[in-house]
Amino acid sequence: MTSDDRMESMLEGIRETYNVPNETPREQMWTEIVARLDTKQTEVLDLSAARRRRAFGSSRTAGWAVAAAAVLVLGVGIGRMTAPTVLSGPAAITLGESSSLTPVEWEHLDRTESLLTMVRTDARAGRIDPATGAWASGLLSQTRLLLDSRDDGQPDMSDLLLDLELLLIQIVGVAETGSMDEARARTELELALRSLEEGEVLSRIQAALPSVQAGA
Amino acid sequence: MGDERAFRTLYEMNVDRIYRLAYRMAGEEDLAMDFTQEAFVKAYQRLDQFRGDAAFSTWLHSVTVSVVLNGLRKVDRHRKRERSLEDAAPVVEKRTAVEPGVRDRIEAAVDDLPEIYRTVFLMHDLEGYNHGEIASALGVAEGTSKARLSRARAKLRESLGDAMQEYVT
Numbered sequence: 544m545t546s547d548d549r550m551e552s553m554l555e556g557i558r559e560t561y562n563v564p565n566e567t568p569r570e571q572m573w574t575e576i577v578a579r580l581d582t583k584q585t586e587v588l589d590l591s592a593a594r595r596r597r598a599f600g601s602s603r604t605a606g607w608a609v610a611a612a613a614v615l616v617l618g619v620g621i622g623r624m625t626a627p628t629v630l631s632g633p634a635a636i637t638l639g640e641s642s643s644l645t646p647v648e649w650e651h652l653d654r655t656e657s658l659l660t661m662v663r664t665d666a667r668a669g670r671i672d673p674a675t676g677a678w679a680s681g682l683l684s685q686t687r688l689l690l691d692s693r694d695d696g697q698p699d700m701s702d703l704l705l706d707l708e709l710l711l712i713q714i715v716g717v718a719e720t721g722s723m724d725e726a727r728a729r730t731e732l733e734l735a736l737r738s739l740e741e742g743e744v745l746s747r748i749q750a751a752l753p754s755v756q757a758g759a
Numbered sequence: 760m761g762d763e764r765a766f767r768t769l770y771e772m773n774v775d776r777i778y779r780l781a782y783r784m785a786g787e788e789d790l791a792m793d794f795t796q797e798a799f800v801k802a803y804q805r806l807d808q809f810r811g812d813a814a815f816s817t818w819l820h821s822v823t824v825s826v827v828l829n830g831l832r833k834v835d836r837h838r839k840r841e842r843s844l845e846d847a848a849p850v851v852e853k854r855t856a857v858e859p860g861v862r863d864r865i866e867a868a869v870d871d872l873p874e875i876y877r878t879v880f881l882m883h884d885l886e887g888y889n890h891g892e893i894a895s896a897l898g899v900a901e902g903t904s905k906a907r908l909s910r911a912r913a914k915l916r917e918s919l920g921d922a923m924q925e926y927v928t
Contacts, residue, residue, distance in 0.1 A: 554884050564782035567775050576796050712821050712898030
């Protein structure tokens, strides 16, 4: 018996025993899903309310950004008068709502925003750059590392990263299928564009980075 | 209302496969149920994108794998923290008096596979997904899925050694 035969026979055995569920608890899970959707009803079903909330969040964010920029200008002025050196680059970005972002997270969101902006432009034109797949794949790995390292102190950021993960999976998929099946790739590209726009992913990234942009 | 009806249909069509995959990956009924529910709640939020579209199943699998892997990482971190508190006293290595059976050894070897190999192994060899489906769910190329499966099997061969021979005889 060859090694492959032994492996096959072992697989047949554990297929029947390894983590095999009993019957699917369909009704029990359905009841729970409906209950969870009911508690999230306004978020899930009332998209206009969600948009209003986001708009309010954005204007509040914009307010913080303006305040942060003012403090930054004042700080730089005082700093120039009193200190011999001035910090620059991501390590100096500590004002406003992005103060809880690490430099790695900041850089990741910044790069992801660039990719998504490019994908959105391409998708609207009905095409995608072949190099996008490799770029998205790298960002996907980084997103997963960031998700893995989070302790959920900021659920909004975790939600954003989870949405980014799914979106990047879609973009990698589009790039992968693009060369083999153009029609399928076009459908997937449309889905990716809709996920991007309806999830307001770009606005959420921009909301997470206001003082960076103000200070850049 | 229409959305709910469409969603229920999609749920009925997909729940068995999704729950089965979640259970294979998580190994516990409560976790598998939580992960399945989470995946469908997320799916509902994007329902309008997929109505009547075969892409729904592919996308749902991506969500499920992502939810399960992230969930298992959280559970693992939580358990490690609990264990580190329990183990504040001097650690005494526990050994069972009886050697585990061959099947237990095989299952433990599967449990010990690195996450990226284990996921592909479970999906392909135990659940029968093809490499195209796995690649879509994980956001990797088909070639990567094939390479991970091959690595998973090699690792199992390596860690099981004689146990495989013993199992088939």
